[in-house]
Amino acid sequence: MNFIGKLESAQQKNNSLLCVGLDPDLERLPESCRQANEPFFTFNRALIEATADLVCAYKPQMAHYAACGAEAELLATIDHIRENYPEIPVILDAKRGDIGSTAKKYALEAFARYQADAVTVNPYLGGDSLEPFLDYADKGVIILCRTSNPGGADLQGLKVGDEALYLKLARLAAGAWNKNRNILLVVGATWPAELARVREIVGEMPLLVPGIGAQGGDIEAVLKAGLDPRGLGLVINSSRGIIFADSGKNYVPAARQAALKLRDEINFFRN
Amino acid sequence: MNFIGKLESAQQKNNSLLCVGLDPDLERLPESCRQANEPFFTFNRALIEATADLVCAYKPQMAHYAACGAEAELLATIDHIRENYPEIPVILDAKRGDIGSTAKKYALEAFARYQADAVTVNPYLGGDSLEPFLDYADKGVIILCRTSNPGGADLQGLKVGDEALYLKLARLAAGAWNKNRNILLVVGATWPAELARVREIVGEMPLLVPGIGAQGGDIEAVLKAGLDPRGLGLVINSSRGIIFADSGKNYVPAARQAALKLRDEINFFRN
Numbered sequence: 001m002n003f004i005g006k007l008e009s010a011q012q013k014n015n016s017l018l019c020v021g022l023d024p025d026l027e028r029l030p031e032s033c034r035q036a037n038e039p040f041f042t043f044n045r046a047l048i049e050a051t052a053d054l055v056c057a058y059k060p061q062m063a064h065y066a067a068c069g070a071e072a073e074l075l076a077t078i079d080h081i082r083e084n085y086p087e088i089p090v091i092l093d094a095k096r097g098d099i100g101s102t103a104k105k106y107a108l109e110a111f112a113r114y115q116a117d118a119v120t121v122n123p124y125l126g127g128d129s130l131e132p133f134l135d136y137a138d139k140g141v142i143i144l145c146r147t148s149n150p151g152g153a154d155l156q157g158l159k160v161g162d163e164a165l166y167l168k169l170a171r172l173a174a175g176a177w178n179k180n181r182n183i184l185l186v187v188g189a190t191w192p193a194e195l196a197r198v199r200e201i202v203g204e205m206p207l208l209v210p211g212i213g214a215q216g217g218d219i220e221a222v223l224k225a226g227l228d229p230r231g232l233g234l235v236i237n238s239s240r241g242i243i244f245a246d247s248g249k250n251y252v253p254a255a256r257q258a259a260l261k262l263r264d265e266i267n268f269f270r271n
Numbered sequence: 272m273n274f275i276g277k278l279e280s281a282q283q284k285n286n287s288l289l290c291v292g293l294d295p296d297l298e299r300l301p302e303s304c305r306q307a308n309e310p311f312f313t314f315n316r317a318l319i320e321a322t323a324d325l326v327c328a329y330k331p332q333m334a335h336y337a338a339c340g341a342e343a344e345l346l347a348t349i350d351h352i353r354e355n356y357p358e359i360p361v362i363l364d365a366k367r368g369d370i371g372s373t374a375k376k377y378a379l380e381a382f383a384r385y386q387a388d389a390v391t392v393n394p395y396l397g398g399d400s401l402e403p404f405l406d407y408a409d410k411g412v413i414i415l416c417r418t419s420n421p422g423g424a425d426l427q428g429l430k431v432g433d434e435a436l437y438l439k440l441a442r443l444a445a446g447a448w449n450k451n452r453n454i455l456l457v458v459g460a461t462w463p464a465e466l467a468r469v470r471e472i473v474g475e476m477p478l479l480v481p482g483i484g485a486q487g488g489d490i491e492a493v494l495k496a497g498l499d500p501r502g503l504g505l506v507i508n509s510s511r512g513i514i515f516a517d518s519g520k521n522y523v524p525a526a527r528q529a530a531l532k533l534r535d536e537i538n539f540f541r542n
Contacts, residue, residue: 023373063369063376069384071342097393098334098366099420102294105334113340122368124395124415126422144395149370151397158439160429165436168429 003118003140003182004206006089008232011056013087017232017270018263019208020051021093021239022060022077026068028244030251040065040073043251045080047243050256052085054263057117059091059208059237078114089117091208091235095144096133097122103132111136118142120186120208123169124155127177137180143173145198148188148211167197174202184208187226189217189236196225204228206235212262213241219262223269231270238262274389274411274453275477277360279503282327284358288503288541289534290479291322292364292510293331293348297339299515301522311336311344314522316351318514321527323356325534328388330362330479330508349385360388362479362506366415367404368393374403382407389413391457391479394440395426398448408451414444416469419459419482438468445473455479458497460488460507467496475499477506483533484512490533494540502541509533 001009011017024040036042048058058081065074078090092114096106110119110133118140121133133141146156146166156166173183185202187195189211198207207226211217219236226234242262246254272280282288295311307313319329329352336345349361363385367377381390381404389411392404404412417427417437427437444454456473458466460482469478478497482488490507497505513533517525 061369061373061376063367063373063380067376067379067384069342071340095369095393096334096366097368098332099418099423102332102334105332105338108338109334113338122366122393122395124393124426125418125420126425126427128420128422129418147370147396147400149396149399151399152370154397154443155395155436155440156397158431158436160431160436165426165429165431169426172425 002138003089004184006117007056007140007206007235010088011232014053014056015267016054016056016263017234017236017266018055018259019057019059019091019235019237020047020055020242020259021237022047022058022243023064023239024243025064028247030248032249038073038076040070041076044077046252047255048081048085050252051242051259052088054256054259055088057089057091057235059093061093061239075114078116082115091118091120091140091142092116093120095120095122097125097129099125099129103129107132107136111139118184120144127172130177134177134180134182137182139182140184141182142184142186142208143169145169145173145185146187146191146194148190148215148217152188166194167201170198170201174205186210189222190215192218192221192225195222199226199228199233204230204233206233208235208237210237212236213238219265220269223266227270236266273409274360277388278327278411278477278506281359282503285324285327286538287325287327287534288505288507288537289326289530290328290330290362290506290508291318291326291513291530292508293318293329294335294510294514296335299518301519303520309344309347311341312347315348317523318526319352319356321523322513322530323359325527325530326359328360328362328506330364332364332510346385349387353386362389362391362411362413363387364391366391366393368396368400370396370400374400378403378407382410389455391415398443401448405448405451405453408453411453411455413455413457413479414440416440416444416456417458417462417465419461419486419488423459437465438472441469441472445476457481460493461486463489463492463496466493470497470499470504475501475504477504479506479508481508483507484509490536491540494537498541507537
């Protein structure tokens, strides 16, 4: 089964469009985790146990591990999911982008070293820079399209002919670049009008939507703008709102409660 | 001294615009390195010893280390340069790009964990995504502008109003984004006409130019198009052409000879 198939199976099994971002931060970890041998893995494992029946994917963000040399804990986290919840796909949020032989190395990092099911990538270097990722036909390649941050429009919003750059990108991603049907796009929850325009272009392509919660994205607006005609096609990410729902010793039940609430809110507006 | 100052001092001291890319590849390493405890570090250290009087910078590309979990050897390589050749700046070629709190983590990765002097970044996410890097005023932030690969034009070459996207980017980078005067741009050696247009926009800003050698960039054309009025402003990178000049036991003298030849060729056309 390819990545999109695996993702949609998990969405159906858990009746969920929710993706939980595993972005640990040493300063915000509960005391019990900070004192563990593997603080990030200890924290992540508990969160995974608490939420694996509520999510359609997990998304560890690499910078949080790379900043402090915790690659081994990232690997342990992904291994833990693969061994215990093989039906839940892992999206490695790396936003990689480079050319030729170097892009091949980044694809090896994501798909061989970490064995992720999908990776996020940056399209600025063009179609040939994405091919080494796209050639892994069973893996998902999630291309930045319209990002959730205020400055996202600096380049993405520039008008190219009669439409914005991010829409040109969406056309390339849904067309010429998508030979293996393994592309997804990132569109921030903070831009529902833009999300609707991307949806018009990409048909049933799944969209990864960060920016709910801490960044202020509105769930109802996101679903109205982004669902495909099947009521699918969205992967809605929340990181801090779930993993740091409580920063004390109740972090596990608090995370479960936050994930359950968000999954159900999404489903309320979905139906 | 800030990054650009350190870079220009090294350029003057070694009379060199040459940057050597430290991009080891296990399959291409000499037998003696492959059998060492730390194959990449062993290889890099020998190359550094052989070329440190000929270069203005070293540029390790992270993917080559990340693909096989060799972060410790990357760190050892950078430490070796900092301890033995503190006058030579290290550019960490990572092409990072993310938003807000995550970009801060990537900046920590480059500048705190690896203690690089500069890092390459991707501008697709806009100005605010670069601020966490730019805030390190003493460090260099090298933004992708016009990359050397054939597909580079897919997005970078799109017309925005009356000029291409990469020129709009160059204007932002030379203007509003450059409050700390620590921005540089990447322009591929394969596009000398585009390099000349970027030079017109950015004044004396240094440009990192990959694509000489294996990718076919022409030295004379690059210098004619890219030098600033002072005869500076270029950092010309070569990786494979130097580090794999000989893949057998003569790799050290062969790398020195290749670096010397390229430095002098650059200087021939520079004067």
